[in-house]
Structures are given as structure tokens and as C-alpha cells.
Amino acid sequence: MNWRDHLQARLLDIRPASVCALDAAAHQLAGGVLRNTPMHLHGNQPGQAAELALGIDALNGLDAQQAQHLISQTRLYTAPRILLAVRSDCALNEDMFIALGFTLSATDTSANVRVHYYDLDTYKTVPDWLNARHWANPERWEP
Template identity: 30%
Template sequence: MAEAELPTLQQRLTAMLADVRPERLLLVSDDDALAQVLGDHAPQRLAGAEAWPRLGDCPAASLAIVDGEAAVPPADVTPLLGRLRDVYAGQVLVIGPASPREAWSRHTLIGLGFRGFGATLDGNHRRPWYQFDIVDYKVTPDWLSPRHWAHPELWDKFRW
């Protein structure tokens, strides 16, 4: 998709929220404009620097949105995203930073189970999006179905 065809961050967020309709939203961001876009969804908001230390005080959310431009210390990025993914949210959306940073690299996010989720324009900067959704994170393999497990018809025929 050409840069001119990319939606703005606000347009994409508004469309996504209309589609997802989260019951409870958690926002990790220092950007007041981003919080205003999410305003009618009444998110719980954590500033970047306090996100990891204060995460334990937050209730679970159906959707967590993490702004890669927030002032999250680099050492806290991986534990924060892992904890959001594992405990605090069924779906986590990361809006990557406009300029590359090691803590927010594509490799780090893919390693945590996130998938590329498109990109948006924020001013003149392209910002990649990544998503983790527990619902479609892993497709159940065929061998893990009940028809491959207990075979009562074979119990007396073979020695296991």
C-alpha cells in the first residue's frame, strides 16, 4: 500500500473500535490526542514510564492498546507486553514507534507472538501496527483432535 493510501492513526483506531467494541479498554500512552480518540470507550490509561510498575493495579481488559511512542523504559517493554498478553488482555494492539527502536523492533514483537497488523500515518511518519489475539493465536493442529486420541476399538489389538 502506498504511503498516501494509508489511513491516519485516528481513522484506523476509530474504525477498529467500532468493529471490535471492547468491553474494557486499557491504554498505555503518553499522548493525550490518542486518549481523546478513545475517550468514549472510557479507557483506563497508564503513562509509559509508570505502565510496568502500575500494571498490577489494573483490572483485566478485553483490549489493551500500547503506544510505541510512550516513554516505556526499554527494559520494561518485553515484560509489559508479555504480561498484557498473558494475564491482562485477550487482545493486545501495539502501535509501533515512528522511528525504529530496538525494544520495539519487529523481531521482538514477532517473538512475543504478535503479528503484523498493517500500518498508519501519524503526521508524516509511518507507524506499523502489531496485534496479539488469543482467539486466533494458534490454530489447533489436526493431530490434537479427539479422533486421534483414544481409540477404544484398538485397545485389545495393539500393545502400547
């Protein structure tokens, strides 16, 4: 499966209520897949939130700092989920995407494109120690 087919399948699987396209190619792809879904281009309407941000060419030509800034701004102010198609010449490498909370969704080796996905609700697994049995034991307290 090539990366475009994978993006289309993920969009159909996620079925977001609204989409923010980070670039024109993403707007075209999302518009073709999710016809009745409200959609806007990133930057056209500042402050307008969406359920999913989609980027295909958004990181092309950006250095690492600019790419991280765009991702951070998108994550904080635009959408809690981000789906990015990233070319091999991207300034951010695999480890940087992992550090930003992304998971590798697909790799198209013939086109040298990776698809990364970020979801605020599931980006971090809950550690075992973070549960009720490791909190204070009221039965041990002496008045």
C-alpha cells in the same frame, strides 16, 4: 489509510467492553472513538482487567527487555487483546512481535508506524494433528 485511521477502525470493529490505555495518547484516541466505554490508564488502578489494551507511545524509549516485560505484564494481568502502534525506532523488531504472538495489522510507511494486534483467542492456530482422530483408538484396546 494512515495508522490513526486504522486504529480507529479497529477499535470500532472490536468494540471492547472496556479499554486499558497504556499511555496518554492511547487514552485520548480511545476516548474519542469509544465514548461510552469504560476506560482507565495502565498503572493507575493496578489489577483492574480490561478487554483490550491500547498503546500508541507505550513502547517509546523502552529497550527490548522493558518492552517485552510491559507486553507480558499487560497480556497476563490486564487484557487478553492488545493493539499497539509501533514506531520504526522501537527496540522490538518484526520478528520479536511475531514471537510474542502478534500479527501485523497495518503499516503506514509515510509515518514509519506499524500496528500490531494480539488476541489470546486467535494468536495460535490449532494444528491438524490436534483433533479426535489422532487420539487413542478405543476399538484397538484389548481387555
